[in-house]
Every structure is written in C-alpha cells, then in structure tokens.
Amino acid sequence: MPVTIGLGFIVAVLQTAVYKTHDDRYEHLLRFFGKLFLINFAIGVVTGIVQEFQFGMNWAQYSAFVGNIFGPPLAIEGLLAFFMESTFLGIWIFGKGKVSNRIHLLSIWMVVLGSTLSAAFILVANTWMQNPVGYKIDQVTHQAVMTNFAAIVTNELFLTTLMHVLLASLITGSALALGIAFYQMKREGSKRVFALGARVALVVFFVASIAMALDGSAQGVVTVKDQPMKMAAAEALYNTKSGAPESLLTIGNLKDQVLFQITLPHVLSLLATNSWNGKVQGINQLQKADVKKYGPGNYVPTVWLEYWNFRIMAGLGAVIIAIAVWGMWLLWRKRLDSSKWFRRVAIYAIPLPFIANTTGWIFTETGRQPWIVYGVLRTSQGVTRNLSPWDVGFTFVGFIALYVVLGAVDLAMMLHYSRKELATINGELPPPDSSADQEIDSLVY
Amino acid sequence: MHVTGLQLFWFVLIGVLWSGYFFLEGFDFGVGMLLPVIAKGDLERRGLINAIGPIWDGNEVWLIVAGGATFAAFPLWYSTMFSAFYLALFVVLVALIVRGMSFEFRGLRTSTRWRRNWDRINFSGSLLASLIWGVAFADLLKGIPLNAQHAFTGNFFSLLQPYALLGGLTMVALFVLHGSTFLSLKTTGELHEKAVAAARRVAPIATLVLFAFLTWTYFVARSHGNSGAVPGFIPVTAFLLIAAVSWLVREHLNGWAFVFTGVAILALTITIFMTLYPNMITSSTAFSDSLSIATAASQRYTLNIMTIIAAVFTPFVLLYQGWTYWIFRKRITLPPTGAKVEA
Numbered sequence: 001m002p003v004t005i006g007l008g009f010i011v012a013v014l015q016t017a018v019y020k021t022h023d024d025r026y027e028h029l030l031r032f033f034g035k036l037f038l039i040n041f042a043i044g045v046v047t048g049i050v051q052e053f054q055f056g057m058n059w060a061q062y063s064a065f066v067g068n069i070f071g072p073p074l075a076i077e078g079l080l081a082f083f084m085e086s087t088f089l090g091i092w093i094f095g096k097g098k099v100s101n102r103i104h105l106l107s108i109w110m111v112v113l114g115s116t117l118s119a120a121f122i123l124v125a126n127t128w129m130q131n132p133v134g135y136k137i138d139q140v141t142h143q144a145v146m147t148n149f150a151a152i153v154t155n156e157l158f159l160t161t162l163m164h165v166l167l168a169s170l171i172t173g174s175a176l177a178l179g180i181a182f183y184q185m186k187r188e189g190s191k192r193v194f195a196l197g198a199r200v201a202l203v204v205f206f207v208a209s210i211a212m213a214l215d216g217s218a219q220g221v222v223t224v225k226d227q228p229m230k231m232a233a234a235e236a237l238y239n240t241k242s243g244a245p246e247s248l249l250t251i252g253n254l255k256d257q258v259l260f261q262i263t264l265p266h267v268l269s270l271l272a273t274n275s276w277n278g279k280v281q282g283i284n285q286l287q288k289a290d291v292k293k294y295g296p297g298n299y300v301p302t303v304w305l306e307y308w309n310f311r312i313m314a315g316l317g318a319v320i321i322a323i324a325v326w327g328m329w330l331l332w333r334k335r336l337d338s339s340k341w342f343r344r345v346a347i348y349a350i351p352l353p354f355i356a357n358t359t360g361w362i363f364t365e366t367g368r369q370p371w372i373v374y375g376v377l378r379t380s381q382g383v384t385r386n387l388s389p390w391d392v393g394f395t396f397v398g399f400i401a402l403y404v405v406l407g408a409v410d411l412a413m414m415l416h417y418s419r420k421e422l423a424t425i426n427g428e429l430p431p432p433d434s435s436a437d438q439e440i441d442s443l444v445y
Numbered sequence: 446m447h448v449t450g451l452q453l454f455w456f457v458l459i460g461v462l463w464s465g466y467f468f469l470e471g472f473d474f475g476v477g478m479l480l481p482v483i484a485k486g487d488l489e490r491r492g493l494i495n496a497i498g499p500i501w502d503g504n505e506v507w508l509i510v511a512g513g514a515t516f517a518a519f520p521l522w523y524s525t526m527f528s529a530f531y532l533a534l535f536v537v538l539v540a541l542i543v544r545g546m547s548f549e550f551r552g553l554r555t556s557t558r559w560r561r562n563w564d565r566i567n568f569s570g571s572l573l574a575s576l577i578w579g580v581a582f583a584d585l586l587k588g589i590p591l592n593a594q595h596a597f598t599g600n601f602f603s604l605l606q607p608y609a610l611l612g613g614l615t616m617v618a619l620f621v622l623h624g625s626t627f628l629s630l631k632t633t634g635e636l637h638e639k640a641v642a643a644a645r646r647v648a649p650i651a652t653l654v655l656f657a658f659l660t661w662t663y664f665v666a667r668s669h670g671n672s673g674a675v676p677g678f679i680p681v682t683a684f685l686l687i688a689a690v691s692w693l694v695r696e697h698l699n700g701w702a703f704v705f706t707g708v709a710i711l712a713l714t715i716t717i718f719m720t721l722y723p724n725m726i727t728s729s730t731a732f733s734d735s736l737s738i739a740t741a742a743s744q745r746y747t748l749n750i751m752t753i754i755a756a757v758f759t760p761f762v763l764l765y766q767g768w769t770y771w772i773f774r775k776r777i778t779l780p781p782t783g784a785k786v787e788a
Contacts, residue, residue: 042549045502046542052512053534056527063527067520068743072751075513079755082506083762087769090499098772138744143520145743149750384528386597395535402539406546413553 002357004044005119005166006173007037008112010204017200019105028190028422029197033177039413041089043406048082050399051122058392062372062382068145069135069152070125077121085114119169120162127158129373130364131226144373157226160219167215168360170208171320172353177201178327179350180418182343190422195337198346202327202336209324216317224280227374229290229299230367232283233306235268239282294375301369309363316356323349448723452742454752455518456725460718462514464711466507467578467616471710473501475624477544477571478617480564483625483639487557490564492777494548496631499773501548503766505541517751521595521741522725529589529597529726530581533604537577544570575620576613580604582717583612583658587665588729595726595736603729608661615658618651619710622690626703629694633778641694644702648691655687655709659716666720669732679719683712 011033017026052074055063063070088110095104134151135144146152181198185191224231232238268280283300290299323345330336372379448456476497484490497504516523527534543566551563587608590599625647628640659680686709693702721727725741728734742748 038549039553042546046545049505049509049512049541050538052509052516053527053538056512056516056523057531057534058528060524060528063516063524064520067516067523068747071513071515071517071520071523071743072747072754075510075517075751076754078506078510078513079758079762082509083503083766086502086506087765090503090769091772094499095772146747146750149746384524384531386528387531391531395532398535398539402542406542409546409550413550416553 002165002169002172002353003040003176004037005112005115005169006171007033007040007176008108008115008173009170010173010177010201011037012108012112013200013204014197015105015108019101025193025196028193029200032422033197035417036176036180036414038093039410039417043410045086047403047406052078057395058384058387059372059382060384060386062377064143065377065382066129066144066373068143069128072146072149073121073124073128073152077118081114081118081121083114085111085118088114116166119165123162123165124153124155124158127155127161128152130161130368131155131157132373132375144377157222160215160222163215164212164219167208167212168353168357170204171212172357174201174205174208175320175353176350178205179347182346183418184422185337185343187421191337193422198336199331202324202331206324206328209321212317213321216314227367228281229283229286230301230306230364232281232286233301233303233367234310234363235280236303236307237268237280237282238284240280240285297370299370301367306363306367309359309366313356313359313363316352316359320349320352320356448738449742449745451745451748451752452518452738455514455742455748456718456722456738458755459511459514459518460715462507462511463718464714466504466511467710467714468707469504469507470501471575471620471623471707472627473497473504473624474571474575475620475622476628477567477624478575478621479624479628479640479643481568483643484636487560489636490560491552492632492636493628494551494567496628496777498548499769502545503769505545514751518743518748519725519738519741520743521736525591525595525597525726525736525741526581526585529599530584530604532601533577533581537574540570540573540577544574571620572617575617579613579616580609583609585726586612586662586717586720588727588732588735590730591726591728591734591736592730593734595728595734595740598730608665611654611658611661615654615713618647618654619687619706619713622647622651622687623703623706623710626690626694626699626706629699630703631776633776636777641697641699644694645691648687648694652684652688652691655684655713659684659713662716662720669720669727679712680716683709683716686712 011030014026014030014033017023018030055070055074088107091099091107092104092111095107099107132144133155134146134148136147137143138145152158178198178201181194181201184194185198187194220231283303287299291297327336327342327346330339330342336342368374370378370380372382476493480490480493484493512523515526547563547567547570551560551567554560581604584604584606587606589597590603592598622644625640625644629637629644632640662680686705690702690705693699693705722738724735724737726736728736743751
C-alpha cells in the first residue's frame with residue numbers, strides 16, 4: 001500500500017507535468033512509472049479484500065465486541081475510498097482517448113485521493129485500538145458502543161499516525177522511483193528522460209523526509225502520552241527517570257540488567273516530553289500501575305522486539321534523511337548526474353523504506369500487547385472460539401504460501417519492467433505517440 | 446425482539462448491496478467461467494477479458510462494502526457468519542485474489558502458456574467463488590448448527606448439505622447465463638455469435654436448476670413457518686424471467702435477455718433475504734436459537750451515523766460508477782485476423 005500511494009502520487013505529478021508542459025520526457029516517464037504503479041496496484045487491490053473478511057473469520061469475539069465502533073470506518077473506507085480507487089483506475093487505464101485529457105488527469109488524482117482516504121479510514125480503526133476514545137461499554141450486551149463519532153475521527157493518535165503513514169508512503173514511492181531512475185540513467189538513449197525523473201523523485205523524497213523528521217518526534221510525544229508502556233519498552237527504560245538519556249545501543253539480558261549501553265544524555269526526555277528534564281516513566285512502575293488498574297497480569301510487551309524494531313525504524317529514518325540531504329546538495333552543486341557514489345546509494349536505498357515501514361508496524365502492533373484494544377480487551381479475548389488449531393494453521397500456511405507467490409510474481413515483474421530499456425530508434429527515443437505502442441481499440445489487458 | 450425501523454433499513458440496504466454485487470460480479474464470474482469454453486485462441490480470450498476489463502474491479506467493491514456494512518450495522522451477524530464459514534471463505538478469498546491477479550498479469554508476458562495458465566486461474570476462481578456464495582446463502586437460510594448464544598457449533602462439513610449445494614449450483618448456472626447474455630451485448634462478430642450460442646445452451650439448464658432450488662426453498666420457508674414473508678410473485682418472477690431467456694435469445698433480443706437474467710438474479714437475492722427475515726442466520730439446532738436482526742444489530746447511535754454517511758455519499762458513488770459504464774458502452778470488436786496485436 002505505501003507504494004501505491006507514494007508511486008501513485010509521483011505518477012499523478014508526472015501526468016500533471018505532461019498536461020501543463022507537453023514535454024515528451026514527462027510523457028516517457030509517465031508511461032514507464034505508470035506501468036510499475038499498475039503492477040503494484042494489482043497486488044494492493046486483490047489483497048485488500050482479505051482484511052475486510054479476516055476480522056470476522058479469525059477475530060470473531062473481537063468483531064462482536066467492537067463492531068459498533070470498528071465496523072463504521074471499514075464500511076466508510078469501502079464506500080468512499082475503494083469505489084473511488086477502482087472506478088477511476090478503470091477510467092485511467094482504459095479511458096485514454098475516450099475521455100478528455102483533463103478528465104484523464106483528474107482520474108489519476110482521484111485514484112491517489114482514494115488511496116489516501118483508504119489509508120485514513122483504516123487508520124481511524126487502527127488507532128482506535130491503540131487509543132480507544134468516544135466509546136462506552138454497554139452493560140447489557142457487554143459490547144463497546146460508540147458515543148462520539150467526532151472524537152474517534154479526531155483521535156490525536158490518528159492525526160499524527162496518518163501523517164506518519166502518508167509521509168512514509170511518499171518516501172517509499174519516491175525512493176523507488178529515484179533508485180530506478182538512477183539505474184536507467186546509465187543508458188545513453190534515455191538518459192535525458194531519467195535525469196529529469198530522478199529530479200522529480202528527489203524533490204518529493206527530500207520534502208517528505210524532512211517533514212518526517214518533524215512528524216516522527218511529534219508521534220513520539222503522543223505515543224508516550226497515550227501508550228507510555230510502548231515507549232518505555234522501545235527505550236528499554238526499566239525505571240522512571242527525569243532527564244532520561246536516549247540509548248543508541250544496549251547489550252543486556254533485557255530483563256532489567258543492562259550490561260553495556262551507549263546513550264545520549266537527556267535526549268529521551270527531550271524527545272518524549274519536549275523538555276530537557278522531563279520525567280519518562282519506566283516499565284517497572286508502569287507494570288505496577290497497570291496491575292492496580294486492570295488486575296493481576298503481565299502488561300509488558302516483548303521488550304527486545306520493541307527496542308530493536310524501534311531502533312531499526314528510527315535509524316533507517318535518519319539514513320534516509322541523510323541521503324535526501326546529500327542528494328539535494330549534489331543537485332544544488334549540479335553534480336547529481338555525475339556522482340557515481342550517489343547513484344550506487346540511490347539504487348541500494350530502495351529497500352530501506354520498506355524495512356522501516358515493516359519494523360514500524362511490528363513495533364506499534366506488538367507494543368500494544370497484551371491488549372487488542374488498549375486497556376479494554378485483551379488479544380486472547382478476541383479470537384474466534386469455534387476454530388481448531390488445524391483450521392487456523394491451514395489457512396495461515398495457505399495465506400503465507402499465496403503471499404509468497406504473489407510477492408515473487410510482483411518482484412519479478414517489477415524487476416523486469418524497471419530494468420526494461422525504453423525502445424530507441426538509432427539511439428534516440430522516438431516521440432511517445434508513435435505507432436509503436438498504439439493499442440488495438442480497447443484491448444488493454 | 447422487535448425490529449426497529451433503522452435496523453430494518455440496514456437489513457434492506459445490505460440486501461441491496463448483495464443484490465448489486467451478484468448482479469454485477471455475476472456477469473464477471475460468468476465471463477470468467479465461459480473463458481475457456483467459448484473463446485478459441487488468445488485474441489478471442491483477450492476480447493472476453495476486455496469486455497469486463499474496466500469494470501470488474503469496481504464491481505468487486507460491492508462485496509467489500511457489503512462486508513463493511515455488515516460489520517458496522519450487524520456485528521454479531523458479521524462475526525458469526527464469517528467465523529462459521531471460515532474455510533469456505535478462505536477458499537473464496539484465495540479464488541478472488543488469484544482471479545484478480547489473472548486480469549493484471551496475463552498481458553505482461555506474450556508466452557502462450559503464461560496466458561493460458563492465468564486464464565485457467567480466472568476460470569477456477571470465478572467458478573469457486575460463485576459456487577461458494579450460493580452454498581453460503583443457502584446455508585444461512587436452511588440453517589447451520591448454532592447454540593443458544595448464537596455461536597457456531599458445527600464444522601466445515603455441516604455446511605455441505607444437499608440444499609446448500611443446490612444453491613451453489615443455482616448461482617453457477619445463473620452467473621454463466623448472465624455472463625453470456627452480457628457478452629452477447631458487449632461483443633460483435635464471431636464472439637457475439639458464440640456468446641449467443643452459449644446462452645441458448647445454458648438457459649434450459651439454468652431454468653431447471655432454478656426451479657428445483659426455488660421449490661425446495663418454498664418447503665424450507667414453510668418449515669420455518671414464515672413463508673408468508675415472501676410474496677409469491679418474487680420467486681415466481683425470477684423463474685419466469687430465466688425461463689424466457691431461451692426464447693429472447695432465439696429472437697435476438699439480447700438487450701432484453703441481459704435485463705431478464707439480471708433482474709432474475711436480483712429477485713433470487715431478494716427471495717433469500719426475505720425468507721431469512723426476521724433472522725439473519727437460521728439455527729439448525731433449534732429454530733429459536735437463530736440469530737435475529739434485533740440481536741445482531743449495532744446500537745442506534747452507530748446506525749444513525751452510518752445512515753447519514755451512506756445518504757450523503759452513495760449518490761456520488763452511483764453517479765460515477767454509472768458514468769464509467771457510459772464511457773465504456775462501446776462493444777468490443779476484434780481486429781481482423783492476421784493483424785499484429787501489441788501486448
């Protein structure tokens with residue numbers, strides 16, 4: 001999904017450039033990246049149905065408990081986002097020549113808007129699990145029921161997370177486009193085209209990275225406030241401290257003994273509370289408070305998982321920002337196209353945002369444990385009761401196998417089409433509207 | 446328990462969403478199932494696939510929205526139904542996923558084997574999904590083992606009762622017929638002739654299967670003591686429409702044939718929902734353990750919010766979906782044989 005939003009945005013920008021300038025370089029780029037966008041979109045579309053069903057299939061108790069609150073964002077996502085995405089994508093793919101250029105341009109922007117709305121509503125649902133607001137527990141049915149819809153869609157965690165996810169998507173898509181453009185620049189025939197493509201991607205990449213630096217720290221502050229246990233685990237901070245240091249590297253048994261640690265004094269307090277000597281709560285104190293609040297139990301997520309996933313995510317974020325700044329500096333000094341080192345880095349940086357996204361999600365979802373709805377319902381209370389381990393195991397293995405195959409096909413197709421040379425005639429690119437790629441009327445697939 | 450107006454409204458709305466889904470994706474599935482049967486050679490198969498190319502994805506969204514609306518408006522229906530049909534729905538998901546991939550990926554390579562394999566996947570996915578939807582809805586009607594807490598107590602095999610299998614068969618037959626009448630409208634020349642021939646062959650089978658299913662449904666409804674909820678003319682209309690298709694196709698009234706198969710599918714879905722009322726899942730353990738609309742529903746606040754949102758946005762969705770059908774109203778014409786076709 002991050003690729004769909006990020007690459008979709010870049011494709012939409014390219015098409016806008018075609019519309020405004022009629023520069024044939026943009027036209028070539030649009031066709032090239034449009035194809036890659038569609039390959040990815042296909043995966044996003046077909047796997048999108050799974051989520052809509054999975055809650056009821058595997059999490060029946062959870063679905064029955066939260067349906068009053070959790071169902072509406074999913075229904076709205078379908079109504080607002082999925083219809084928009086799929087319908088306008090159909091117009092975008094098949095409508096060239098059938099609708100005006102203006103409508104054709106509008107349709108790709110509608111696809112991007114649809115993807116963004118989809119991300120927004122699924123995050124409304126997700127952040128409600130992380131930080132439940134606007135609800136009460138019905139005493140008769142023992143379900144969580146909605147009391148304030150406005151509070152749910154203005155959940156502070158939702159607003160920061162949405163920003164975080166959208167920026168991550170832009171970074172992922174633009175890093176992909178940047179790396180591929182640099183890969184393609186080695187070919188003389190299409191160099192002028194992809195040099196321009198690299199610039200478009202770099203600008204998006206840079207702006208999104210800088211915004212992410214600001215947003216990341218805001219996200220940290222909100223998480224500390226709403227889910228102190230998660231951040232304490234992320235920092236492996238066992239005891240409450242004022243002016244807490246940020247640890248860069250910890251070796252220890254991660255129970256509560258630290259053997260070796262590199263730290264930046266006061267930085268954790270600064271990040272978590274925006275003040276030099278702010279008090280950050282530790283795992284042991286939070287556990288005690290939770291026992292008092294919710295009864296006996298273990299309320300500490302798996303600390304090493306949180307600690308390392310958080311570090312990988314944030315560390316890659318820092319690397320990404322450094323690459324973006326370096327690239328902009330080269331662009332400013334007019335050395336972007338000649339720097340061999342930057343070319344290498346740009347190509348090998350393609351997977352970094354993917355890794356950061358994945359570790360980020362593992363961090364935030366496992367950091368909520370043992371809760372499925374933070375402070376309200378435990379994960380163990382949410383599962384479907386009528387399933388045998390065989391049922392669950394069978395479908396689990398089935399989905400893994402299917403997704404591995406899908407992933408492999410996707411990757412093979414992406415590699416094929418991102419390495420494919422643009423067709424040249426005598427070493428020159430033909431004008432994009434030459435007969436070489438005229439489709440037979442309406443046979444697109 | 447008494448069913449409130451708001452709950453009834455959402456029950457009807459979800460019925461409308463499923464009807465729309467079966468109407469629209471019904472012909473997509475039908476085209477998928479006809480793909481290896483009537484089309485010879487890659488070009489003809491491409492012609493068939495492109496007939497539904499711009500719209501199949503939008504059609505499938507009806508299912509997602511039906512699922513989401515069920516979750517929001519009737520959480521207990523959603524959770525009980527989806528967990529009871531666990532393995533069956535897993536198969537549906539896999540079928541829909543690989544079928545969706547087949548559209549996008551078949552054209553990416555020119556190899557004949559590559560394309561044939563994706564077409565086979567499209568066929569199997571369409572067939573399995575049609576079959577399972579039919580089985581599932583017939584199961585809701587006939588009854589599956591639910592205890593007094595409305596929790597499912599059966600297993601995968603309790604879903605495979607004869608009545609439900611007949612329901613699955615009915616869906617498959619209707620969708621194949623619907624797909625062929627759709628294709629007869631969307632194609633020209635030889636493909637058009639083949640679509641018409643397919644419709645003529647399938648129509649009598651579909652008529653027979655539908656008759657058997659509706660008759661059995663009548664007895665199921667009687668045994669639940671609520672056959673009065675369905676005015677007889679709705680299922681009878683479904684039957685008469687399908688019975689008339691043979692004649693319409695012979696008379697080259699292809700537009701009418703498509704309208705008839707479509708309306709028959711709507712009438713069948715309405716029959717299923719009306720027979721269910723006031724329950725959502727019939728319990729085969731004891732009829733009084735059935736999950737009712739009033740028990741399954743979300744509270745008034747949630748239903749109110751959802752009603753406002755649906756009222757504001759649904760017109761836009763219908764408007765632009767209708768508009769795409771208008772844009773792509775032209776028939777598919779294959780290039781003369783021998784012409785070079787780009788991948």
